[in-house]
Amino acid sequence: MKTNEEAKRKYEEMVKNASPNSPILKNCVIAFFSGGLICTFGQFLLNFYQNNQFSAEDAATLTSVTLIFISSVLTALGIYPKLGKHCGAGTIVPITGFSNSVTSPAIEFKKEGMVLGVGAKMFLVAGPVLVYGILASMLVGVFYYFGGR
Amino acid sequence: MEYWNAFWVGGLICVIGQILIDKTKLTSARILVLFVVSGCILGGIGIYEPIKEYAGAGATVPLTGFGYLLSKGVKEEIDAVGALGILTGGLKAAAGGISAAVLFAFFASLLANPKEK
Amino acid sequence: MEQSSKRIGKQTVRFQNPVNILSAASTVGPKEGEGPLKEYFDQVITDILYGQKSWEKAESRFVEENMKLAVKKAGMSMEQVDYILCGDLLNQCAGSTFGIRALNRPFFGLFGACSTMGEAMSLGSMLIDGGFAQNVLLGASSHFCSAEKQFRFPLDMGTQRPQTSTWTVTGDGAVVLGRKKGAVRITEVTTGKIVDLGVTDANNMGAAMAPAAADLMMAHFRDTGRGPKDYDLILTGDLGTVGRELVVELLAKEGYYLDQRYTDCGIEIYDPKTQDTHAGGSGCACSAVTFCGYYYPMLLKGKLRRILFIPTGALMSPTTSQQGESIPSIAHGLVIESPEKEEY
Numbered sequence: 053m054k055t056n057e058e059a060k061r062k063y064e065e066m067v068k069n070a071s072p073n074s075p076i077l078k079n080c081v082i083a084f085f086s087g088g089l090i091c092t093f094g095q096f097l098l099n100f101y102q103n104n105q106f107s108a109e110d111a112a113t114l115t116s117v118t119l120i121f122i123s124s125v126l127t128a129l130g131i132y133p134k135l136g137k138h139c140g141a142g143t144i145v146p147i148t149g150f151s152n153s154v155t156s157p158a159i160e161f162k163k164e165g166m167v168l169g170v171g172a173k174m175f176l177v178a179g180p181v182l183v184y185g186i187l188a189s190m191l192v193g194v195f196y197y198f199g200g201r
Numbered sequence: 202m203e204y205w206n207a208f209w210v211g212g213l214i215c216v217i218g219q220i221l222i223d224k225t226k227l228t229s230a231r232i233l234v235l236f237v238v239s240g241c242i243l244g245g246i247g248i249y250e251p252i253k254e255y256a257g258a259g260a261t262v263p264l265t266g267f268g269y270l271l272s273k274g275v276k277e278e279i280d281a282v283g284a285l286g287i288l289t290g291g292l293k294a295a296a297g298g299i300s301a302a303v304l305f306a307f308f309a310s311l312l313a314n315p316k317e318k
Numbered sequence: 319m320e321q322s323s324k325r326i327g328k329q330t331v332r333f334q335n336p337v338n339i340l341s342a343a344s345t346v347g348p349k350e351g352e353g354p355l356k357e358y359f360d361q362v363i364t365d366i367l368y369g370q371k372s373w374e375k376a377e378s379r380f381v382e383e384n385m386k387l388a389v390k391k392a393g394m395s396m397e398q399v400d401y402i403l404c405g406d407l408l409n410q411c412a413g414s415t416f417g418i419r420a421l422n423r424p425f426f427g428l429f430g431a432c433s434t435m436g437e438a439m440s441l442g443s444m445l446i447d448g449g450f451a452q453n454v455l456l457g458a459s460s461h462f463c464s465a466e467k468q469f470r471f472p473l474d475m476g477t478q479r480p481q482t483s484t485w486t487v488t489g490d491g492a493v494v495l496g497r498k499k500g501a502v503r504i505t506e507v508t509t510g511k512i513v514d515l516g517v518t519d520a521n522n523m524g525a526a527m528a529p530a531a532a533d534l535m536m537a538h539f540r541d542t543g544r545g546p547k548d549y550d551l552i553l554t555g556d557l558g559t560v561g562r563e564l565v566v567e568l569l570a571k572e573g574y575y576l577d578q579r580y581t582d583c584g585i586e587i588y589d590p591k592t593q594d595t596h597a598g599g600s601g602c603a604c605s606a607v608t609f610c611g612y613y614y615p616m617l618l619k620g621k622l623r624r625i626l627f628i629p630t631g632a633l634m635s636p637t638t639s640q641q642g643e644s645i646p647s648i649a650h651g652l653v654i655e656s657p658e659k660e661e662y
Contacts, residue, residue, distance in 0.1 A: 059515060060515050060516035063515040063516065063517075063529065064515075064516065064517075066564060066567060066568075067517060067522065067525040067560075067564065070525065070560050070563045070564050070567070071481070071482045071522060071525060071560050072481040072482065072560070072597075073223075073481065074222075074223040074478075074480055074481055075481075076219075076220065076223040076224070079219050079222075079223055079478070080216045080219045080220065083212070083215045083216050083218065083219035084212035084213065084215060084216050085212060086215070087211055087212050087214065087215025087216070087218075087263070088207075088208040088209060088211050088212025088213075088215070088259075089208070089212075090211065090262060091207045091208060091210070091211025091212070091256075091258050091259040091262045091263065092204050092207050092208045092211070092258070092259075094207065094211075094258030094259075094261070094262035095203060095204055095207035095257050095258035095259070096204070097258075098257060098258050098261075099203075112261060112270075113297040113298070115258065115261075115262075116261075116262075116297065116298045116301070117297055117298065117301040119262065120298060120301045120302050120305060121301065121305050124302070124305035124306060124308075124309050125305075125309070127309060127313075127474050127476075128309040128312060128313035128474075129313070130313075130316035130474060132474065132476050133316075133473065133474050133475060133476045133477075134476075135476060136475070136476015136477060136478065137476065137477075137478060137479075139476070140218075140219050140222060140478040141215045141216070141217075141218030141219035141221075141222055141232065142212075142215045142219070143476050144215075144218060144222075144229045144232060144233070144476065144477075145214060145215045145218040145232070145233075145236060145263045145264055145265075146211070146215070146262045146263050146264070147262055147263070147264060147266070147267060147298065149229070149233065149264070149476065150233065150264055150267065150298075150302065151302050151305065151306075152474070152475060152476050153229070153230070153233065153475060154302040154303070154306040155302075155305065155306040155309045155310075155474070156471070156472040156473070156474035156475040156476075157472045157475075158306040158307065158309060158310035159306075159309055159310050159313050159314065159315050159472070159474055160315045160467055160472035160473060160474065161472070162310045162311075162314075162315075163371065163372040163374075170307065170310045174303065174306055174307075174310075176472070177229070177230045177233070177471065177472075177475065178233070178302070180230060180233075180234050181230075181233045181234050181237050181264070182299065184234050184237065184238050185234075185237040185238065185241060185267065185268055185271050185291070185295070186271070186291050186292060188237070188238045188241035188242060188245075188268065188271065188272075189241050189268075189271035189272055189274070189275045189290065189291030189292075190275070190287050190288065190291065191241075191242075191245070192241055192242065192244065192245030192271075192272040192275055192276070193275035193276070193278075193279055193286060193287035193288075193290060193291070194287055195245065196245065196275065196276050196279055197279050197283075197284055197286075197287055222478065226480070226519060226521070228471075228477075229471075229475070229477050313474075315373075315463070315467075315472065315473045315474055316473060316474060317348075317366045317462065317463055317473065
């Protein structure tokens with residue numbers, strides 16, 4: 053099987069040469085500005101809520117909720133995927149991307165019913181985020197409880 | 202100044218994600234997981250707190266901020282109730298965001314149909 | 319065991335009875351209807367849902383309407399069809415089975431991923447040559463949205479597509495084969511083997527399938543003693559720009575030189591500059607509608623005399639990809655001729 057492995061290795065090289073790369077510089081610039089703008093807007097919301105008698109913590113939660121709401125609406129209107137095509141990580145990494153990844157499967161799988169479609173598939177993409185986020189938080193908690201305090 | 206810091210730090214965190222997408226072929230689902238876990242660990246070891254102090258929403262809006270929130274929640278809950286906080290703290294802190302996502306996604310699925318790209 | 323005289327090599331058969339293409343029909347979605355081949359398709363459906371409630375139902379409607387159209391164009395009734403052979407990309411070939419459910423004809427469902435049109439034409443030809451059927455209706459379909467839903471992410475998710483990725487063609491291509499005299503006939507079939515050179519990137523299907531196409535071409539040239547120059551056109555299914563380049567390179571290594579007479583349906587069907595399709599078109603319908611809509615009429619008019627048509631398919635599933643498997647691929651070759659003089 054040695055020749056076979058050799059052929060695969062050689063072909064991998066050929067594929068690399070033949071495949072166009074993503075325009076990474078352009079993508080990064082767009083991701084920087086779009087992601088930066090979403091965060092700036094988040095800062096605006098944070099200030100707004102804090103100036104309206106909300107505690108720092110509540111203002112932070114309300115900021116997240118507002119961004120999640122806006123992203124959900126833009127997803128339902130089909131605008132968020134269009135932004136995502138250009139902005140890449142700029143619209144995936146902010147919390148709005150999380151919201152998009154919850155709303156889009158809910159819409160996509162509604163034809164399969166409210167329970168097995170919307171209900172079961174809502175966290176198709178975002179489920180792992182919660183699973184590993186929660187596990188990581190418990191790991192942090194264990195270290196904090198036994199050592200870090 | 203506050204806005205500028207939020208802008209450039211938030212933008213930079215997204216650029217890290219973009220480089221990962223373009224260079225490693227990681228799908229966006231994996232990127233999201235990576236960012237939440239990284240944020241949580243960085244929060245756990247106390248590195249994310251100063252970034253948040255400096256950048257505000259620039260650090261809390263990206264998903265690393267969601268991870269940071271989980272770690273902060275766990276710590277606060279442990280301080281308040283002890284060991285049980287390991288189990289309850291993370292989700293408690295993140296409950297608002299998660300519940301909001303479920304609610305809005307549910308209504309969106311009632312009102313909207315999938316669209317061609 | 320004695321070799322049947324119809325076999326002319328390890329992978330190739332030559333028909334002794336005429337296998338004629340009596341008609342070809344193509345129905346495509348809105349994006350294909352804006353592409354460079356828009357005026358050649360029989361029907362352009364501007365509603366991607368085709369008046370249905372889901373992507374899957376829409377794909378089935380593409381199948382049903384186009385199958386009926388192919389039979390109508392052949393001047394026949396559905397009752398004259400002895401077999402239907404068709405397939406698609408959806409699980410359990412749902413697009414095809416629900417599409418032809420109401421047609422009430424004997425049916426073989428096929429899965430060859432995007433090579434399905436080649437598989438269907440190969441088997442259909444054998445049914446005719448073998449004397450098992452007078453007329454065979456065959457086709458292949460795909461739908462951008464149902465494929466995205468099954469293989470990738472929900473449509474409304476904001477993801478970026480890499481430069482090597484291809485765009486699944488929405489539509490159905492169908493052909494009626496028959497014993498009755500016709501101007502265009504299938505004369506030889508070369509059946510492909512599964513080839514896997516270890517590509518795992520599902521966003522670079524052209525690269526995954528190129529070795530299968532190259533392997534098929536070499537087997538065909540070896541079996542028939544012909545070379546690339548014996549064809550007016552060599553047409554692969556959905557390799558796109560990346561895959562085409564690799565096929566040319568792979569064949570050059572073996573001493574076969576492909577020139578501009580070699581192209582790929584995935585390259586022809588979209589304009590990457592204005593349609594944002596990146597490396598080209600893909601999906602079962604890619605080769606099916608491009609052949610039926612654009613190249614079959616050229617054969618019919620005698621603008622092409624002999625072509626080698628090679629639909630290509632990537633035979634992975636989302637599950638195998640998640641388990642880290644590479645992408646096994648296949649290609650099927652058909653020699654389609656439009657002879658100047660009656661030979662039979």
